[in-house]
Amino acid sequence: xxxxVKPEDLEWKCSKCGEILIVGPxxxxxxxxxxxxxLPVCPKCGLVLISEELALGKMAEVEQILEDK
Amino acid sequence: xxxxxxxxxxxxxxQEQPPQxxxxxxxxxxxxxxxxxxxxxxxxxxxxxLQKTMPLPGVLARICxxxxxxxCKRGEAGAPVNIxxxxxxxxxxxxxxxxxxxxxxxxGKHVAVVGSGxxxxxxxWDLARKGYGVTVFExxxxxxxxxxxxxxxxxxxxVLESETAVLTSLGVVFRTGENTANPAFPVDILxxxxxxxxxxxxxxxxxxxxxxxxxGRPKVQPLAQTTSLAGVFAGGRDSRTKPxxxxxxxxxxxxxxxxIDRYIQKVSPTAGREKDGPYRSRLHTSLEGxxxxxxxxxxxxxxxxxxxxxxxxxxxxxxxxxLECVKVCTYLESFGxxxxxxxxxxxxxxxxxxxxxxxxxxxxxxxxxxxxxxxCPEDFAMQDLCLETRRSMVRQGKMPPSAHEFALQDMDxxxxxxxxxxxxxPATDSSTYLFFPGCQLSASSPGHVRQAYSYLTSACAxxxxxxxxxxxxxxxxxxxxxxxxxxxxxxxxxxxxxxxxTIITACSTCLKVFREHLSEVQVVSxxxxxxxxxxxxxxxxxxxxxxxxxxxxxxxxxxxxxxxxVRALLSDLGVEVEExxxxxxxxxxxxxGGLMQNANPELAREVIIRRxxxxxxxxxxxxxMCRDSLAAVGKPAxxxxxxxxxxxxxxxxxxxxxxxSERRENRARLKNSLLVEVWGERGLAMxxxxxxxxxxxxxxxxxxxxxxxxxxxxxxxxxxxxxxxxRLFHPQTGHFKASFKxxxxxxxxEYSLDGGEYIIHNAYSHRMExxxxxxxxx
Numbered sequence: 047x048x049x050x051v052k053p054e055d056l057e058w059k060c061s062k063c064g065e066i067l068i069v070g071p072x073x074x075x076x077x078x079x080x081x082x083x084x085l086p087v088c089p090k091c092g093l094v095l096i097s098e099e100l101a102l103g104k105m106a107e108v109e110q111i112l113e114d115k
Numbered sequence: 116x117x118x119x120x121x122x123x124x125x126x127x128x129x130q131e132q133p134p135q136x137x138x139x140x141x142x143x144x145x146x147x148x149x150x151x152x153x154x155x156x157x158x159x160x161x162x163x164x165l166q167k168t169m170p171l172p173g174v175l176a177r178i179c180x181x182x183x184x185x186x187c188k189r190g191e192a193g194a195p196v197n198i199x200x201x202x203x204x205x206x207x208x209x210x211x212x213x214x215x216x217x218x219x220x221x222x223g224k225h226v227a228v229v230g231s232g233x234x235x236x237x238x239x240w241d242l243a244r245k246g247y248g249v250t251v252f253e254x255x256x257x258x259x260x261x262x263x264x265x266x267x268x269x270x271x272x273x274v275l276e277s278e279t280a281v282l283t284s285l286g287v288v289f290r291t292g293e294n295t296a297n298p299a300f301p302v303d304i305l306x307x308x309x310x311x312x313x314x315x316x317x318x319x320x321x322x323x324x325x326x327x328x329x330x331g332r333p334k335v336q337p338l339a340q341t342t343s344l345a346g347v348f349a350g351g352r353d354s355r356t357k358p359x360x361x362x363x364x365x366x367x368x369x370x371x372x373x374x375i376d377r378y379i380q381k382v383s384p385t386a387g388r389e390k391d392g393p394y395r396s397r398l399h400t401s402l403e404g405x406x407x408x409x410x411x412x413x414x415x416x417x418x419x420x421x422x423x424x425x426x427x428x429x430x431x432x433x434x435x436x437x438l439e440c441v442k443v444c445t446y447l448e449s450f451g452x453x454x455x456x457x458x459x460x461x462x463x464x465x466x467x468x469x470x471x472x473x474x475x476x477x478x479x480x481x482x483x484x485x486x487x488x489x490x491c492p493e494d495f496a497m498q499d500l501c502l503e504t505r506r507s508m509v510r511q512g513k514m515p516p517s518a519h520e521f522a523l524q525d526m527d528x529x530x531x532x533x534x535x536x537x538x539x540x541p542a543t544d545s546s547t548y549l550f551f552p553g554c555q556l557s558a559s560s561p562g563h564v565r566q567a568y569s570y571l572t573s574a575c576a577x578x579x580x581x582x583x584x585x586x587x588x589x590x591x592x593x594x595x596x597x598x599x600x601x602x603x604x605x606x607x608x609x610x611x612x613x614x615x616x617t618i619i620t621a622c623s624t625c626l627k628v629f630r631e632h633l634s635e636v637q638v639v640s641x642x643x644x645x646x647x648x649x650x651x652x653x654x655x656x657x658x659x660x661x662x663x664x665x666x667x668x669x670x671x672x673x674x675x676x677x678x679x680x681v682r683a684l685l686s687d688l689g690v691e692v693e694e695x696x697x698x699x700x701x702x703x704x705x706x707x708g709g710l711m712q713n714a715n716p717e718l719a720r721e722v723i724i725r726r727x728x729x730x731x732x733x734x735x736x737x738x739x740m741c742r743d744s745l746a747a748v749g750k751p752a753x754x755x756x757x758x759x760x761x762x763x764x765x766x767x768x769x770x771x772x773x774x775x776s777e778r779r780e781n782r783a784r785l786k787n788s789l790l791v792e793v794w795g796e797r798g799l800a801m802x803x804x805x806x807x808x809x810x811x812x813x814x815x816x817x818x819x820x821x822x823x824x825x826x827x828x829x830x831x832x833x834x835x836x837x838x839x840x841x842r843l844f845h846p847q848t849g850h851f852k853a854s855f856k857x858x859x860x861x862x863x864x865e866y867s868l869d870g871g872e873y874i875i876h877n878a879y880s881h882r883m884e885x886x887x888x889x890x891x892x893x
Contacts, residue, residue, distance in 0.1 A: 057845055057846070057847060058843040058844065058845050058852060059843065059844045059845070059846060060843060060844075061840055061841070061842045061843060061844045061851070062840050062841065067843070072885055073885070073886050074883050074884060074885055074886065075883065075884050075886045076882060076883040076884065077516075080886065085885075093841065093843070094885045095843055095852065096854070096861070096863065096881060096885070098863070098877065098879045101863065101879045101880065101881040102879055102881075105881050105883050106881065108883065109517065109881065109882050109883055110515075110517075111471065113475070113515035113516060113517060113518075114471050114472045114473070114475050114515060115470075115471060115472070
């Protein structure tokens with residue numbers, strides 16, 4: 047899964063750490079399959095943002111494919 | 116599904132059966148495809164269709180006597196298509212010549228053919244293509260036999276010559292001026308050739324030493340075309356010495372060629388040849404909506420159909436097919452095929468060990484309404500196939516988790532504390548009747564449940580209990596056998612607690628579940644009871660429509676008494692019922708049935724839009740889900756209870772479909788109000804005090820509902836974010852974003868704070884999880 051992180055995703059800040067999100071490595075998993083990808087994360091605590099576009103687009107697509115495996 | 120089960124199912128769907136014309140044609144020309152191309156004026160393409168089946172097409176197409184016509188379906192709506200003349204027009208209009216025939220590699224076997232009439236030339240045609248060496252013995256000076264007697268205007272001599280030239284190019288040797296009449300000829304020739312074909316196309320005596328029939332000619336076994344001598348085959352005439360018609364001569368030649376090939380190869384002479392001759396096809400074609408059309412008149416009968424006339428005549432072809440189920444089912448139509456293919460796709464889907472199960476959506480999108488079985492001439496039941504497959508997928512752990520989860524959670528909600536309630540009528544300790552309003556009427560219009568219960572307690576003697584619960588239909592439809600059995604068990608137990616009362620259902624799905632799965636329970640619909648017990652129901656109020664298009668729920672398909680009771684009740688109220696084109700036993704699903712709406716919401720929407728569009732008259736329904744589905748696409752729709760128990764609303768037909776969150780809240784409030792008002796008990800705490808105050812604008816509410824995100828889910832996300840401080844902040848807008856995963860789904864909410872209230876701007880969800888490393892979702 048290679049989502050394109052949008053510039054506006056990096057306008058969000060981690061409330062706790064006060065850090066602007068950066069693009070960083072993240073592992074995601076569904077139905078026993080694990081993928082490495084790059085998503086907006088807090089550079090300090092690793093808090094991840096899944097954008098609406100990603101959740102309803104690419105991610106939903108991959109979920110569907112994995113459910114049909 | 117076993118492979119034999121698949122075969123049985125595939126065989127039941129008749130869509131791939133040939134049209135009657137093709138079945139009736141002795142050589143099974145694809146007349147339908149031919150007519151389709153003729154209609155478009157694609158002469159070369161049409162010619163290719165004839166070439167594919169016909170031997171010597173240049174000859175046969177010009178003289179074919181078209182016995183198929185008698186079976187042409189168009190004959191029942193005007194006059195049969197004049198196929199013979201279309202063949203002739205095609206032979207004239209299509210560019211001729213240049214047929215490239217690639218014979219199979221030479222087999223090194225040689226066959227002798229006596230005579231060169233159409234049956235003999237067909238044998239030569241077919242066998243030469245199969246790689247046999249063929250020698251034609253003709254007593255005349257030229258090949259052609261009795262074809263040479265046909266007027267040149269019908270069969271130009273150069274056409275016959277060019278078709279025999281094709282045979283020559285395939286290696287067929289013509290030996291003209293041969294005397295083949297001596298009695299020992301067949302036996303002698305078998306010394307040189309592997310087999311012999313005797314063409315009997317021309318009338319006249321024969322002298323061969325073969326067992327004769329009553330007419331004194333060689334006795335021939337029909338279809339096998341064998342004679343009394345092994346290796347000697349014959350054909351080309353009927354049993355009474357008169358010659359066969361051209362297409363029959365060609366057919367006998369073809370059957371003989373098949374027999375000769377099998378004889379030489381020493382394989383079964385008969386296996387798989389059941390459909391060699393004409394037969395009756397099982398294909399069903401409805402003539403509903405077909406305008407009768409007369410045969411196209413030829414302006415110059417001497418020269419046949421002109422190109423324009425030919426196109427018009429071919430355009431009368433009905434392009435026979437069945438598709439009865441596909442015509443009435445948006446679901447079957449939307450997957451682009453028909454049940455025979457679907458059965459195969461579903462079978463293959465089940466057999467996949469590694470790889471993608473492409474038919475999951477097909478299996479889970481069926482509403483299980485059973486309309487296909489109702490309209491199918493062969494009773495193909497797509498719903499049985501889909502439901503059985505869902506069960507098998509669940510058993511194997513192959514059911515996609517997202518397909519039905521939301522509906523199953525809603526069922527659990529109905530059967531949990533917030534809704535479940537079982538009581539005898541106040542001041543009684545057993546019940547003669549038990550009102551079972553069902554989860555969705557309670558979710559959609561709880562007021563009607565209260566009114567109906569109040570009506571029943573006054574109309575029925577012996578005590579009317581109340582059971583608030585879900586009948587388990589979502590589990591049934593989802594193929595979750597264990598969960599469904601558990602609900603049934605609980606229903607049975609609760610029913611017994613009240614003294615085995617007769618159950619009165621307001622929902623026809625519940626009725627069907629009880630009838631089919633709890634056979635020991637006496638069950639009756641609310642509509643039958645109201646019809647039986649009567650009551651003072653008001654005439655339709657002035658603000659309500661007097662004429663309504665009645666939508667029968669799909670679960671009443673086989674409940675004629677229920678359907679009639681509703682009509683009678685409406686008639687008593689002064690309502691004129693408009694019958695929809697598909698109603699009663701042929702009614703359609705609203706898109707909720709079978710959990711179609713869960714597995715394929717886009718399709719469910721298409722289904723109800725089509726249903727709503729069947730009539731411009733406001734709808735009446737007697738299933739809450741049907742009414743709400745109609746209302747959701749903007750169709751003015753009343754529930755029959757809106758008429759029986761009018762609440763004085765301005766426009767009950769315009770009442771919006773309550774969203775998923777509201778449907779839950781309505782159930783909880785219904786239970787509470789009944790507990791307090793009817794039984795004088797304490798209601799459950801609605802724990803509103805603990806809840807965060809949310810402000811959700813109307814457009815956001817709609818988004819949430821479409822995404823099946825409950826307000827309760829939003830509450831949990833915001834509460835979690837505010838408690839832990841784990842959230843994102845957007846400095847430009849001042850919005851927060853946070854997520855929470857209560858069970859299998861992660862919900863994201865974008866919100867802002869205004870005073871003590873939370874304004875919800877957006878929400879979405881996903882099932883994939885962020886794991887390991889540093890990753891935490893907000």
